[in-house]
Amino acid sequence: MTTGTTLKLPEALIFDMDGTLLETETLLTGVNQRLFDTLREEGLYMEEAPPVSALLSCLGMLLEDIWKTIMPGSSEEARERADELLLQYEIEGLAAGEGELYPGVAATLAALKEKGVKLFVASNGLEQYVRKIVEHKGLGHLFTDLYSAGEYNTSSKVDLVAMLMKKHGLTSAWMVGDRSSDIEAAHGNGIAGIGCVYAGYGKPDELAKADAVIARFEELADMLDQAKAAV
Structure with a gap:
């Protein structure tokens, strides 16, 4: 863990989903190829599927911006599809x-909840996507609420976290995430932003x-203990 100072004890921890809790390439590798095969079959976008790394590099962006980035020249119909x-x-x-959670995620989330903080998700993804991850990975009892x-x-x-x-x-x-948008969301709301470097989806x-x-995700439990000790 790299930090210049012990952070203020939080009431809650707010987590990004992709690249923070979910090791997204374990889900998207197959999804990416299927998606572009279908678009081509339907005559909506005839280019070859971009590498899954292109899609992963856009995680954290809104979907509209993702498609404009990896499907240049595509129609609105193609992007909606x-x-x-x-x-x-x-x-x-x-x-x-x-789709796999990063190592230690489930156990650490349970430990954080035991320490008395509320847990939330704030993701730029689609509602059903976020909720299905939480459901299928058995995390629903740990979170106070899910925001997408x-x-x-x-x-x-910034607006989502404010809401x-x-x-x-x-x-x-504390806002915990792997992209600059997560840190901006934290600072835009006057809270601490913790960056996760284990995913490697973003720029250095x-x-x-x-x-x-x-x-490592497990470091959050130690950080919370340090914050409590400093009170």
């Missing part, structure tokens, strides 16, 4: 047991403004 297919194939994959851009139609994660904090009356929290300097950086 891509939304539908992505969700369909992701849910089918999750139901078939595909797909459910609340927010234009940025979450207002609804639940939170005055302090993407988490430069994080208040702390973790290389």
Whole structure:
């Protein structure tokens, strides 16, 4: 863990999903090829499927921006269909047991909840996607609530986290994620941003403004203990 100071004890921890809790390539590798095969079969986008790394590098962005990035020149119809297919194939994959949590995620989340903090998800993904991950991985009893851009139609994660904090009356929290949008969401709401470097989906300097950086998910439990000891 790299951090310049012990962070303030939070009321809650807010987690990104892809690249933070879910090792997304274990789900998207098969989904990516199926999606573009279907678009081509339906005559909506005739280019070859981009490598799954292109899709992974866009995680954290809103879906509309993802498709514009990896499907240049595509029609609105193609992008809307891509939304539908992505969700369909992701849910089918999750139901078939595909997609893995990062090591230590389930046990650490349980330990954090035992320490008395509330746990939330704030993701730029689709509502059903986020909820199905939590359901299929048996995490539902750990989270106070789940927030997604797909459910609340927010234009940025800053807005999504603001909505979450207002609804639940939170005055302090840690936002935990792997992309710059997660750190921006934290700082835009006056809370600490913790960067996760284990996914490697973003650019090398993407988490430069994080208040702390973790290389293993389990480090969060130690960080919380340190924050409690400092009170």
